[in-house]
Amino acid sequence: MRDLPPVKDDRIISTWASGEDAALWIIDQKRLGILTLDFITPIVDNPRKWGEIAACNSISDVFAMGGRPIVALNIVGFPVKKLDIEVLRQVLEGGYAKVREAGAFLVGGHSVEDDEPKYGLAVYGEVSRDHPWQVIGSMPEDALILTKPVGTGVIATGIKADMIEDPMGPEEAIRWMTTLNNVPLVLPQHLLDEVHACTDVTGFGLIGHALDMLSTKELNLCLGLHNVPLLPGVIELAESGLVPAGTYNNRIQYENSVVEIETLQEERVDMLYDAQTSGGLLLSVHKDHVPAVIAALKEAGFEKTECIGYFKKGQGQIEIVHNV
Incomplete structure (x- = not known):
């Protein structure tokens, strides 16, 4: 293009x-x-x-x-x-x-x-026209909220390989993939106005789409690895080698913009690059409004919603730590 x-x-x-x-x-x-x-x-x-x-x-x-x-x-x-x-x-x-x-x-x-x-x-x-959400717009005092668990790429690979023993993983994956990202329809207006930026998590994985939010190169994102909600069984599948090619491709494409600040479990880091289908929304919200936004989203059915990171001044990098 x-x-x-x-x-x-x-x-x-x-x-x-x-x-x-x-x-x-x-x-x-x-x-x-x-x-x-x-x-x-x-x-x-x-x-x-x-x-x-x-x-x-x-x-x-x-x-x-x-x-x-x-x-x-x-x-x-x-x-x-x-x-x-x-x-x-x-x-x-x-x-x-x-x-x-x-x-x-x-x-x-x-x-x-x-x-x-x-x-x-x-x-x-x-x-x-007063307040569209766009990919950029996050500010240094913002936190990052994720509305759905990740891991659909690994689950789909496990299904194709017929290596999933616990049906909970596929059932949960399908439940979340068939859940509409209708956050603008369920959040109260005063909280909608507090969203500074937004994107959804799909084929480029959590890391790829989060990097889009840093495309002005004025911010960094500190991302808590263990704050990211995962689908059941995905770590075990990754440990068995069932990591799809799309996940590896995303890692190759984006890892130069990612810094692992601490020693981290490799399979869990892989989940940050896992290519998603019908994944959740990433919402950039001022830290003071995070509890209210999360509570409203959980009440609306997005019960796995979590704050997974925070923005700070930087040069367009993601810094991964254990927890934020």
């Missing part, structure tokens, strides 16, 4: 060049438009659950910008000659259910025949 000419228009607030989760532009004096799309290959065997996960994953970018989804379109690639069309029907039912749960409308879409199944959504939403 870097070779394409940059978009220049006073109405455009964010594009691919600014590292934001979605396109953001001015509609009128009160509203900003949000437009995003995402699609994934199957991550679970259950077609409906795959549809739910893909929909939650796609809608997440609207929530990550503080917005409310309004309308969505299906994006489908499906091998009609290899799989029963009933499978696709279940996938679409799962996606439809999550779009409606998010308060939006599913109004059609587009499909192509494809040897590898793919499903996702293009989503349009809106947010108040």
Whole structure:
């Protein structure tokens, strides 16, 4: 994308060049438009659950910008000659259910025949012009809050390898991946106004997306390794060698911007780089408001929400310690 000419228009607030989760532009004096799309290959065997996960994953970018989804379109690639069309029907039912749960409308879409199944959504939403959430905006007095546990990449690898004995790990992973990141719809307004920056945790892992929040190179993030909530069984799976390629790739890409201040367990550090599907939100909030935000999120169903770090003046690095 870097070779394409940059978009220049006073109405455009964010594009691919600014590292934001979605396109953001001015509609009128009160509203900003949000437009995003995402699609994934199957991550679970259950077609409906795959549809739910893909929909939650796609809608997440609207929530990550503080917005409310309004309308969505299906994006489908499906091998009609290899799989029963009933499978696709279940996938679409799962996606439809999550779009409606998010308060939006599913109004059609587009499909192509494809040897590898793919499903996702293009989503349009809106947010108040007074206070959109963006990736950058954190300040030195801010703490970092994470709303969902990490480890879905390792769990998915364990499922494919048929090496998960305790079903709790996959069950919890599916539960969280099918949980909408509807934080802007459940936080009280006075707490919404205290969010200075936000992004969601997906394919680049917790580290990669947290680094986006430091892209101005004016802050460092002190990250507490043991403060990060994990899915059940992921450490044991990592100790068995079930660390997906995406996790290793993320580590190679980002480790030059990461400093391990203390001696840390390697497998637990791997979880910080684990590529997530439909992961949680990272919220930058002034430290004085952290207890109220966490309490409100836990009451709204995000019971694994934790404060995992704090921002300070720096040069765009993540410093990992045992606890913060």
